Amino acid sequence: MTKQPVLVLGPLMPYLLTELEKRYAVEKLYEEKDALKFLLDNAGRFRAVVTSTFTGIKADMIDLLPATEIISSFGVGTDSLDVSYANARGIKVANTPDVLNEDTANMAIVLLLAATRDLVANDRFVREGRWAKGENAPLAQGIEGKRVGLVGLGRIGSVIAEKLLAFGCDVAYHTRNRKPDAPYTYYDNLIELARDSAALIAILPGGDATQGVISRDVLKALGPDGTFINVARGTVVDEVALVELLQSGELGKAGLDVFADEPNVPEALFKLDNVVLQPHMGSATVETRRAMADRVVTNLEAYFAEKP
Numbered sequence: 001m002t003k004q005p006v007l008v009l010g011p012l013m014p015y016l017l018t019e020l021e022k023r024y025a026v027e028k029l030y031e032e033k034d035a036l037k038f039l040l041d042n043a044g045r046f047r048a049v050v051t052s053t054f055t056g057i058k059a060d061m062i063d064l065l066p067a068t069e070i071i072s073s074f075g076v077g078t079d080s081l082d083v084s085y086a087n088a089r090g091i092k093v094a095n096t097p098d099v100l101n102e103d104t105a106n107m108a109i110v111l112l113l114a115a116t117r118d119l120v121a122n123d124r125f126v127r128e129g130r131w132a133k134g135e136n137a138p139l140a141q142g143i144e145g146k147r148v149g150l151v152g153l154g155r156i157g158s159v160i161a162e163k164l165l166a167f168g169c170d171v172a173y174h175t176r177n178r179k180p181d182a183p184y185t186y187y188d189n190l191i192e193l194a195r196d197s198a199a200l201i202a203i204l205p206g207g208d209a210t211q212g213v214i215s216r217d218v219l220k221a222l223g224p225d226g227t228f229i230n231v232a233r234g235t236v237v238d239e240v241a242l243v244e245l246l247q248s249g250e251l252g253k254a255g256l257d258v259f260a261d262e263p264n265v266p267e268a269l270f271k272l273d274n275v276v277l278q279p280h281m282g283s284a285t286v287e288t289r290r291a292m293a294d295r296v297v298t299n300l301e302a303y304f305a306e307k308p
Contacts, residue, residue, distance in 0.1 A: 004304060007046040007065070010055030012074060016293035020050065023297065030055075039064045048072065048300055053095075056080025062089060069307070072299045074292055076100055076156075076283075079206035079233060094299035098155060099291035100283035105159035107282045108201050108231045109167075111255025112148070114276045115227050116141045116199070121273040141198075141225070144168035149197035151190065151214065152204030152232065153179055160203060172197065175204075190214075194221035199229060206233030216241035219251050227253040231282050234260035243268050246275055257282050 006024040008017070020026050027046075032038040044067045051057045053075025059082045062068070070092045073081055083093045114120060117140040125137050148164050150157050150173040161171045161184060172185035174193045179186070187193035190213070194200050200222050204210050214228070214237035222228060228251060230237055239260045245251035247268065257278040259265050269275050283289065 004048065005045045006048045006050055006300070009049060009051040009057060009061070012050070012052060013289055013293060015290055016074065016296060019293060019297050020300075023301070024048070036064075043067065048303070050074070050296060050300075051081070053077040053080055057086075058082045059085040062086055062091065070094065070300065070303045072296050072303075074296050077206060077233065079235075092303060094296075094303070096292040096295040096299075099295055100288050101156050101159045103285050103288040104156050104203075104231055104282040105163055107257055107278070108156075108160050108203065108229055109163050111229045111231070111257060111276055111278065112143065112199055112201065112227065115229065115253040115255040115274075116143055118273070120276050124273075141227075143198065146170065146198035147172055147185075147196055149173065149187070149193040149200045150184075151193075151200060151202045151236075153182055153184075154203070154205075156231075157201075157203040158182075160201060190218055191221045194218045194226070195223075197222065197226065199227040201229040202232040202236050204232050204236060206235050210236045212236070212238050214238065214242075216245070219245050222251060224249055224252050226251060227255070229255045231257045234258045234262065239266065246272055249274075 003025040006020060006026050008026055008028045010030050017026065029035050029038065043065050046065060047067055047069045049057065049065060049068050049071045051071060051073050053073065057071060062082060062085055068091055071086060073093065073095045076095055076097045078095060081093060086093050122137050125131060145168055147170040150161060150171065153161065153173045153175050164171050172187055172193060173182065174187045174190045202214055216238050219228060219241055242254065243266050246254055253274045255276040258280055262280055265277065269277060283292065
């Protein structure tokens with residue numbers, strides 16, 4: 001039986017490529033010297049396209065794929081995918097939700113603990129021999145009994161909330177609308193949530209609708225004793241204000257897994273002891289990334305099973 005052609009737009013983890021190649025005739029657009037010419041000559045052959053949150057797919061690319069019926073994306077975020085345009089063209093867009101909830105939530109907790117307990121700064125303190133020389137590291141902050149505010153309470157946010165309860169935290173949240181079944185304190189005003197919280201965790205979708213939601217005023221309300229954690233998208237926070245407030249001490253600490261212009265991180269952050277940085281590793285465990293890869297494949301299989 002002839003394998004169904006599948007176009008891969010950008011680099012993917014080797015495991016996923018192997019699984020795709022077992023089932024489909026995979027062609028890699030990112031390896032073509034003249035990608036535009038390749039598309040113009042071959043686009044009519046591809047009913048399925050595979051991309052990722054990092055590569056994405058926008059309207060101009062969709063226009064070059066007239067035969068495409070399904071876009072299967074590696075990742076849960078859709079801010080790099082022009083979903084509404086694809087849907088208007090009758091193209092199904094599938095992503096990989098749920099399988100990454102636990103590890104992304106774990107990253108939020110790790111960053112919260114690392115930031116509040118000065119984990120990275122104290123690691124450097126020991127490695128530099130300062131402890132051995134008789135210096136004492138400053139006392140850190142605990143989170144037990146403290147209010148932690150979540151900006152967003154979707155799939156991942158709900159898992160973060162459950163994990164925070166295990167640490168004895170008081171959980172509150174801000175979303176556009178109150179969630180009737182959520183057993184946590186709701187704030188319709190984000191600045192008030194920040195003012196009342198010891199830490200604020202951003203876990204909301206990216207995109208135009210959430211651009212800069214974590215504003216300078218929100219960060220200032222969190223204050224010099226507050227901690228900001230971002231496992232959402234870099235665009236949801238005013239990054240310029242974030243850097244300035246961390247430098248000045250008007251914001252206490254931060255743990256950041258995402259940035260506005262990845263992989264470019266504001267260099268001013270490199271010199272700060274009150275921030276913990278990660279290279280967008282929220283879901284980056286072997287187990288979760290394999291589960292995400294499997295979901296990309298099963299999304300394609302389910303589609304073609306219905307529409308052979």
